[in-house]
Amino acid sequence: MERITLYSISYYKKNMFRGSYRGMNFHIQKGGSDEEPVLAVQAWKGPYILEKTEEEVVTEEFPFSDEGLAAADAWLEGEQKILCL
16 A cells, blocks of 8 residues: 655754645645754645645644654645545
């Protein structure tokens, strides 16, 4: 079965990840402050990029950790089912 493939948590310390999965586009990046970082995740129905979409954009934050990344992955899986019915 096809799944979303995300990088390890260390990737997000300096990089944003932009991806798509079964008709849903998403961004994952480090947010929050240096003292309390979070994974900031945005998702929307494709095919357009964030700056051009007229679709609803949903946003969620997760702890900046391996566990937070796993939670973000599960959240994106669920959002794909909601956004791309």
